[in-house]
Amino acid sequence: MEIKNPHYHEIEEFQNRSSKLKEIKDLGIEPYPHKFQPSHMAKELHDLYAEKKCGHFDDAAAGETPVVKFAGRLILFRAMGKNAFAQLKDESGKIQILFNRDLSKVTGYNVEKSKDKQSHIKFIEKKLDLGDILGIEGNIFLTQKGELTIFVKKVTLLCKTLLPLPDKHSGLADLGVKYRKRWLDLITDPDVINTFIKRSKIIKMVRDYFDEAGFLEVETPILQNIYGGAEAKPFKTHINALHQDMYLRIALEISLKKLLIGGFNKVFEIGKIFRNEGIDKTHNPEFSMIEAYASYWDYNDMMEFTEKLYESIAKKLCGSTKIEFGRHTIDVKTPWKRLSMKKAIKEYGSVDVEKLSDDELHKKLLETSVDREKLKGATRGNLIALLFEELVEDKLIQPHHITDHPIETTPLCKLHRDPKEKEDKIVERFESFIAGTEVLNAYTELNDPQIQRELLVNQAKKRLEGDEEAHPLDEEFIEAICQGMPPASGVGIGIDRLVMLFTNSTSIRDVIFFPIMKPEESS
Numbered sequence: 374m375e376i377k378n379p380h381y382h383e384i385e386e387f388q389n390r391s392s393k394l395k396e397i398k399d400l401g402i403e404p405y406p407h408k409f410q411p412s413h414m415a416k417e418l419h420d421l422y423a424e425k426k427c428g429h430f431d432d433a434a435a436g437e438t439p440v441v442k443f444a445g446r447l448i449l450f451r452a453m454g455k456n457a458f459a460q461l462k463d464e465s466g467k468i469q470i471l472f473n474r475d476l477s478k479v480t481g482y483n484v485e486k487s488k489d490k491q492s493h494i495k496f497i498e499k500k501l502d503l504g505d506i507l508g509i510e511g512n513i514f515l516t517q518k519g520e521l522t523i524f525v526k527k528v529t530l531l532c533k534t535l536l537p538l539p540d541k542h543s544g545l546a547d548l549g550v551k552y553r554k555r556w557l558d559l560i561t562d563p564d565v566i567n568t569f570i571k572r573s574k575i576i577k578m579v580r581d582y583f584d585e586a587g588f589l590e591v592e593t594p595i596l597q598n599i600y601g602g603a604e605a606k607p608f609k610t611h612i613n614a615l616h617q618d619m620y621l622r623i624a625l626e627i628s629l630k631k632l633l634i635g636g637f638n639k640v641f642e643i644g645k646i647f648r649n650e651g652i653d654k655t656h657n658p659e660f661s662m663i664e665a666y667a668s669y670w671d672y673n674d675m676m677e678f679t680e681k682l683y684e685s686i687a688k689k690l691c692g693s694t695k696i697e698f699g700r701h702t703i704d705v706k707t708p709w710k711r712l713s714m715k716k717a718i719k720e721y722g723s724v725d726v727e728k729l730s731d732d733e734l735h736k737k738l739l740e741t742s743v744d745r746e747k748l749k750g751a752t753r754g755n756l757i758a759l760l761f762e763e764l765v766e767d768k769l770i771q772p773h774h775i776t777d778h779p780i781e782t783t784p785l786c787k788l789h790r791d792p793k794e795k796e797d798k799i800v801e802r803f804e805s806f807i808a809g810t811e812v813l814n815a816y817t818e819l820n821d822p823q824i825q826r827e828l829l830v831n832q833a834k835k836r837l838e839g840d841e842e843a844h845p846l847d848e849e850f851i852e853a854i855c856q857g858m859p860p861a862s863g864v865g866i867g868i869d870r871l872v873m874l875f876t877n878s879t880s881i882r883d884v885i886f887f888p889i890m891k892p893e894e895s896s
Contacts, residue, residue: 602626722764754779
């Protein structure tokens with residue numbers, strides 16, 4: 374098999390930089406050293422010296438100002454006779470540096486070994502390129518315009534780059550490149566870095582919130598013999614050692630419930646979920662979720678607990694319960710509005726489902742843009758749920774808990790305790806919505822093994838009839854339920870949608886480092 378050179382080998386800039394790399398190596402300079410230890414990051418330097426008098430150019434040249442070591446990517450270079458100004462960028466920001474003809478030296482460079490006896494400043498001008506990663510040591514000072522600058526006394530090449538960065542003015546206009554080559558997006562757009570820093574902070578806040586409430590963080594298998602816990606098509610794989618097909622999990626639920634049965638009172642897991650389904654602004658086939666289960670709680674307890682999570686994050690991250698999302702100002706202050714699904718359809722969709730027959734519900738749905746395939750064989754509960762999706766969801770801008778769903782929407786939830794609702798096959802489930810999008814899903818969990826088996830058998834029948842999203846029959850889970858699961862409530866929260874909300878991001882791809890994309894076509 375012939376392995377061809379990649380397309381970028383033909384780019385002129387790659388060839389020019391490769392030539393420079395060879396020249397640098399021929400001079401005995403190591404262009405990829407093992408280590409450099411910065412003393413500060415950019416933001417630290419600006420914070421430290423913003424208000425301090427740290428001397429001026431002559432003081433720094435004489436070595437009379439504080440010495441710092443800094444490492445970062447070269448993003449700007451401007452020669453000005455005896456001096457050259459540049460900018461280096463690290464994770465926290467950027468800082469101006471100054472190279473001087475007489476005092477700035479390149480680590481490992483010997484003028485006498487150079488064919489043309491170039492000075493150190495000429496080496497910097499001719500052999501370094503934008504994008505190169507440098508380590509510098511020098512004296513901090515303020516320019517006449519008051520800009521914090523490092524007078525470089527020693528510069529060490531840490532990484533010679535062979536490909537250029539995107540144009541700093543146009544940036545990454547191609548969204549495909551932006552998402553597929555996230556490293557370029559991070560280099561060129563500081564707002565992207567801030568989004569992912571916030572993501573990390575939000576996940577820590579979530580973890581701390583559950584930990585402080587007495588939940589134990591656990592890890593459960595990603596590879597499963599039988600998938601379950603949601604209605605979704607799984608990804609399938611194979612374990613060679615066991616000659617056995619397995620599935621990537623579509624939810625965390627089943628394993629976590631087994632832990633409740635085993636005796637843990639409160640558990641949670643933050644992990645990756647995989648669903649082999651559509652991709653859009655709020656869906657990625659691989660996504661992050663937290664699921665949590667609390668023994669002896671019901672869905673009312675979980676409603677109060679989860680809305681306080683959002684309020685807590687908003688206060689810590691934004692300093693207020695009000696956050697900006699798109700053109701809306703969202704207030705996550707508790708308590709959130711609570712409406713049953715039927716009441717929400719009446720209030721926001723102007724349809725009283727209690728007064729309509731199944732045929733009339735069907736006709737109402739034909740007036741919407743609902744996928745007609747979903748109407749085939751739909752029960753009354755299915756029709757009500759579809760009406761809610763079509764008439765109500767996008768109107769739920771401020772936080773809402775939508776409670777009391779038809780049993781057809783989930784086989785893992787307990788029937789309503791109210792006799793009338795129980796008779797109508799309503800379950801104690803709630804979904805929470807913000808900005809027209811579902812942000813979490815929770816139940817009073819079903820722990821009656823006989824009802825559980827009946828519901829899963831019905832799901833298995835649907836699966837045999839061709840419904841790829843229906844639950845398979847998991848006899849091991851039913852066996853576990855037979856051995857006794859305490860009354861409990863569980864919740865699932867999409868981490869990515871949570872981050873979208875608190876970073877004002879309208880696409881899930883903006884908050885996942887490497888979203889699922891088609892591979893780039895090779896030229």
